[in-house]
Amino acid sequence: xxxxxxIRTALSATEQKRRDEVFAALVEKTEFTKxxxxxxxxxxxGKFAAALVRDDVLPTxxxxxxxxxxxxxxxxxxxxxxxxxxFPPFPFKDAEPPMYGAPYSGVYxxxxxxxxxxxxxxxxxxxxxxxxxxxxDGAFFHPAALDDAWKKMFGDRPFENGCSRPFVIxxxxxxxxxxxxxxxxxDEKTEKENLIKVESTFGHQKExxxxxxxxxxxxxxxxxxxxxxxxIADVTSSPVQxxxxxxxxxxxxxxxEWLSGRAVNIVDAFMEVYDGRLxxxxxxxxxxxxxxxQLHREHVEASIRQEYExxxxxxxxxxxxxxxxxxxxxxxxxxxxxxxxxxxxxxDENLALVDEFVSGQRFSCLAKAELAKMVENVSIxxxxxxxxxxxxxxxxxxxxxxxxxxxxxxxxxxDPDWDHILxxxxxxxxxxxCLRNN
Numbered sequence: 001x002x003x004x005x006x007i008r009t010a011l012s013a014t015e016q017k018r019r020d021e022v023f024a025a026l027v028e029k030t031e032f033t034k035x036x037x038x039x040x041x042x043x044x045x046g047k048f049a050a051a052l053v054r055d056d057v058l059p060t061x062x063x064x065x066x067x068x069x070x071x072x073x074x075x076x077x078x079x080x081x082x083x084x085x086x087f088p089p090f091p092f093k094d095a096e097p098p099m100y101g102a103p104y105s106g107v108y109x110x111x112x113x114x115x116x117x118x119x120x121x122x123x124x125x126x127x128x129x130x131x132x133x134x135x136x137d138g139a140f141f142h143p144a145a146l147d148d149a150w151k152k153m154f155g156d157r158p159f160e161n162g163c164s165r166p167f168v169i170x171x172x173x174x175x176x177x178x179x180x181x182x183x184x185x186x187d188e189k190t191e192k193e194n195l196i197k198v199e200s201t202f203g204h205q206k207e208x209x210x211x212x213x214x215x216x217x218x219x220x221x222x223x224x225x226x227x228x229x230x231x232i233a234d235v236t237s238s239p240v241q242x243x244x245x246x247x248x249x250x251x252x253x254x255x256x257e258w259l260s261g262r263a264v265n266i267v268d269a270f271m272e273v274y275d276g277r278l279x280x281x282x283x284x285x286x287x288x289x290x291x292x293x294q295l296h297r298e299h300v301e302a303s304i305r306q307e308y309e310x311x312x313x314x315x316x317x318x319x320x321x322x323x324x325x326x327x328x329x330x331x332x333x334x335x336x337x338x339x340x341x342x343x344x345x346x347x348d349e350n351l352a353l354v355d356e357f358v359s360g361q362r363f364s365c366l367a368k369a370e371l372a373k374m375v376e377n378v379s380i381x382x383x384x385x386x387x388x389x390x391x392x393x394x395x396x397x398x399x400x401x402x403x404x405x406x407x408x409x410x411x412x413x414x415d416p417d418w419d420h421i422l423x424x425x426x427x428x429x430x431x432x433x434c435l436r437n438n
Contacts, residue, residue, distance in 0.1 A: 007318050121301045355420075
């Protein structure tokens with residue numbers, strides 16, 4: 001378990017000394033005061049961190065490197081490196097700290113978390129065309145009649161957010177199926193019973209049905225739709241269409257409650273509509289739906305940003321975010337090793353890459369054992385190639401000297417340089433297999 005002090009925002013004593021020397025030199029060479037520079041650096045570190053995020057720098061960026069690089073870049077900007085023929089070199093140019101490793105930069109990590117939360121907000125609220133192709137016409141008894149009824153009632157008004165069909169509402173996306181269960185029913189049987197109870201209140205020989213539709217592509221997307229009953233006599237008559245509009249407005253009134261975060265059961269919610277506690281008058285529903293949707297979006301954004309906000313008083317959250325993102329990056333890197341492309345000719349090169357992957361600082365917040373497991377198949381392949389080369393070299397030096405080969409293989413099994421990449425037991429098994437085959 002990593003300790004909380006591995007993420008640092010404040011400068012260390014050594015870094016502060018360097019910063020003071022940089023400030024003193026800049027005060028001497030420019031018209032800026034130390035207070036000016038402190039303000040410039042404070043504003044600049046956010047922009048600098050954002051630039052590193054765009055460059056996909058890993059979360060394990062060291063605090064020392066972040067501070068040093070900020071000083072180097074602002075030195076270049078303030079002293080106009082590109083246009084100043086007498087540009088003085090950065091005094092700590094040759095003292096570049098390691099880019100990755102603990103303690104990690106809290107400033108950069110917070111900026112990365114902000115970017116991740118912004119992407120998550122955009123992804124959650126996005127209602128693009130691809131997402132709206134999830135409801136097939138086959139889910140309805142009378143899709144064409146519903147289309148005609150919508151056009152007659154509402155003209156060119158768009159369907160509800162995230163929906164490709166008329167008379168359909170989508171549950172708040174970030175709540176997923178859990179929220180839907182709370183509102184519709186804890187299981188499929190209860191859900192059906194609740195929908196039937198609501199349908200029974202529509203009257204007129206059950207002209208309309210309520211459907212709960214789950215996306216075949218993503219089980220977390222749940223819709224509630226109004227449909228005509230299968231055996232309805234005349235879907236085009238004015239009285240039927242008027243009653244359809246009434247049912248739809250009632251469902252919208254219920255949806256307003258769901259959008260507000262009130263997980264009221266659908267049966268109770270419709271009863272509140274009929275008792276007059278929830279208004280479903282058509283004159284205000286459109287504006288209220290827009291307002292409800294906007295409030296819902298604001299709630300989603302606030303919840304997600306709160307989830308990803310990294311603060312000094314929540315170091316465990318910072319460490320969890322760091323570990324989660326580094327683990328994802330490590331898996332991606334591990335997948336980039338192609339066993340079929342590793343041969344005896346590039347053995348040393350790939351062995352060095354795997355060694356750096358496991359022992360380097362880029363993924364240093366993860367245990368070496370976890371990193372080694374990610375590339376275990378690659379390491380076994382490297383070991384096999386290495387063992388084969390040992391056997392071949394033994395044969396060349398002394399005609400089929402099995403004792404020499406066994407000694408070299410024994411040395412390989414206990415070689416500590418391989419311990420962090422592949423356990424000695426696995427290396428022993430690779431050697432045994434090689435000897436059997438030779």
